[in-house]
Amino acid sequence: MANTNMQGKVCLVTGANGGIGKVSALELAKLGATVIMVCRNRSKGEEAQAEIKRISGNQNVDLLTADMSSIASVRQLAQEVTAKYPQLHVLLNNAGRMNNKREVSVDGIESTLASNYIGPFLLTNLLLDLLKASAPARIINVSSTAHKMGKINFDDLQAEKNYRGFPVYGNSKLALTLFTYELARRLEGTGVTVNNLHPGVIASGFFGTGLLGRLGRLVMLTPEQGAQTSIYLATAPEVTTVNGKYFEKSKQSTSSKISNDEQLGKRLWQVTEELIAQKSSQTVNA
Numbered sequence: 001m002a003n004t005n006m007q008g009k010v011c012l013v014t015g016a017n018g019g020i021g022k023v024s025a026l027e028l029a030k031l032g033a034t035v036i037m038v039c040r041n042r043s044k045g046e047e048a049q050a051e052i053k054r055i056s057g058n059q060n061v062d063l064l065t066a067d068m069s070s071i072a073s074v075r076q077l078a079q080e081v082t083a084k085y086p087q088l089h090v091l092l093n094n095a096g097r098m099n100n101k102r103e104v105s106v107d108g109i110e111s112t113l114a115s116n117y118i119g120p121f122l123l124t125n126l127l128l129d130l131l132k133a134s135a136p137a138r139i140i141n142v143s144s145t146a147h148k149m150g151k152i153n154f155d156d157l158q159a160e161k162n163y164r165g166f167p168v169y170g171n172s173k174l175a176l177t178l179f180t181y182e183l184a185r186r187l188e189g190t191g192v193t194v195n196n197l198h199p200g201v202i203a204s205g206f207f208g209t210g211l212l213g214r215l216g217r218l219v220m221l222t223p224e225q226g227a228q229t230s231i232y233l234a235t236a237p238e239v240t241t242v243n244g245k246y247f248e249k250s251k252q253s254t255s256s257k258i259s260n261d262e263q264l265g266k267r268l269w270q271v272t273e274e275l276i277a278q279k280s281s282q283t284v285n286a
């Protein structure tokens with residue numbers, strides 16, 4: 001990969017204290033970018049921030065805290081970013097999780113969907129004006145090949161009737177991929193692009209510290225390898241105008257047929273806006 005100079009570019013990375021996100025933040029810092037790390041936990045974030053500053057030698061590494069599954073927290077984050085930064089060139093929606101048992105966010109939304117899709121949907125929309133004013137700018141959504149197993153069931157969007165961790169994770173990534181393509185259609189001609197990717201099967205915090213996590217380390221790719229496609233999409237000159245595509249191993253690839261269903265993408269967008277509006281009206285401070 002060419003070492004594109006990112007000096008003067010402002011890049012925001014969610015889930016930047018570990019795994020693929022931390023490597024992405026570090027590599028962007030090494031390339032000279034101003035990096036905004038978004039982490040849920042302040043002390044873990046501060047540790048990663050200090051390490052990234054030390055290794056990269058770049059002091060322009062900021063830390064903001066947010067829980068991507070909380071509507072109020074995402075709104076607060078967007079406000080902080082817009083108040084502090086006159087420009088934003090790269091939004092890397094990296095944070096994501098899988099839950100083996102059903103949990104709900106502070107807004108009462110199933111937490112995989114809330115973290116992996118609703119939060120990035122809201123953050124991206126709240127930062128769109130800033131991104132447009134900074135064009136050319138790029139939005140990158142870290143999806144997963146698991147989207148291929150996903151379904152969008154409008155009657156049970158939050159898996160209240162039937163919950164199994166991996167399928168629900170797949171559904172949330174399908175939602176993120178559908179969002180990517182609907183947003184791409186809306187962004188045509190603005191100078192802001194949005195693409196999504198599968199990072200590979202990576203031995204990160206994602207698989208935890210149990211047997212799967214420990215065994216995984218023997219066969220899975222490293223977070224350094226997992227971050228390559230995100231960094232490529234954030235920096236490579238040849239993808240400046242590429243919009244609405246799916247990438248694997250830094251190459252364009254094909255996402256599932258259902259993820260390309262335009263009507264489904266439009267309906268999901270509308271349902272998501274309604275869900276956020278409904279939850280926002282229930283939340284003080286939102």
Ligand SMILES: NC(=O)c1ccc[n+]([C@@H]2O[C@H](COP(=O)([O-])OP(=O)(O)OC[C@H]3O[C@@H](n4cnc5c(N)ncnc54)[C@H](O)[C@@H]3O)[C@@H](O)[C@H]2O)c1
Nearest residue numbers: 015019020040067068069095096115144201202204205206
């Ligand atoms: N590891 C894999 O094999 C794999 C495969 C496909 C896709 N992915 C995706 O790659 C992305 C990065 O995952 P990773 O493998 O580095 O895992 P990881 O668990 O090491 O890192 C995920 C990061 O997201 C953060 N995060 C999760 N929920 C959050 C929330 N609600 N608010 C704020 N931060 C939150 C975590 O704190 C952590 O920093 C995720 O979106 C994941 O779904 C990973």
